Amino acid sequence: MKKNAILSPVDPESGLVGRIARKAVAEREAEYAGEIRRLLDAALDQVRRCGPAGRPRVADIVAAAGLSNDAFYRHFRSKDALMAALLTDGTERLGDYVAHRMAKEPDPAGRIRCWVAAILAQADAAIAADTRAVLCQTGALGVDLVSGRAGSAPRRLAELLYAPLVEFGVRDPEYTAGLLAYSVVGKLSEYLWSEVEPTAEEVTRLGDYCLVVAAAAEAGGAPPG
Structure with missing residues (x-):
């Protein structure tokens, strides 16, 4: 059939x-x-x-x-869930912005300095006001995210450092990137909550610190305190 x-x-x-x-x-x-x-x-x-x-x-x-x-x-499920999503959305946008800025730099040292400057640019008065408002809506979650205790923002930003640190010759780029991310995001948190913008000298100084840490990691020594 x-x-x-x-x-x-x-x-x-x-x-x-x-x-x-x-x-x-x-x-x-x-x-x-x-x-x-x-x-x-x-x-x-x-x-x-x-x-x-x-x-x-x-x-x-x-x-x-x-x-x-x-x-x-x-x-x-709730307004709190929306606010948490809003905070995550901001973190992802920050990561995209920093990556875009870094892509314009031709050498690893320049990308590391640009990474620092792009993160600290979030302490600009107009941007910081929005960030503080969102963080206040999310309570402890927001504070933890920016200060580094929750890990999401520092982890996302740390990933952007892996490639330049490898080019720089760092032996353990993930560890070093995490150290630098928590340090720089911690400084950003200080500027945000004190409502103070970092000066150009302060941005340069923090960039210098990150390069010193990278150089120490490249040599296999202990990062400076």
Whole structure:
């Protein structure tokens, strides 16, 4: 008996069925990604409006995003979860910004200095005000993230140092990068909370320190205290 090739069952993941399903999933993913982006942007705007002492409401964030409460709770269990995501989003943007700045430098020493300068640039008055407001919304989580106790921001920034440290001749680039990241992010935290911008001399001095640490690591010696 001959088999009807047209009407016979086929693998649902292949052919027309699979293409339609994948298209639907891709469209839904794009829709959800757009909603999340709008919520994050609206949350940052509301945090700016409220300042460190204010507490933005979910209703205001949803209204600013032009979305519904259902859309909000589809992606976030609570306002705290949204604020944590906002902090993570800021950390990722910082990493992208630092990487972009570093890519313009032709030599490893220059990239290390640029890495320091790009991180400390976040203490600029206009940028720092937003950062402090977000950190106040996230409570201890935010403080830990910037001071280094939580590890996410320093780890992301440390990864950017691996390649230049290898070029510099450092024997254990991961350890040295972690040491430098915690040091520089710690200084950034001091500037943020004291509401003081680092001077050009201070940025240069910290860049010098990072290169001294790298040189000591290259020689196999103990990093300076």
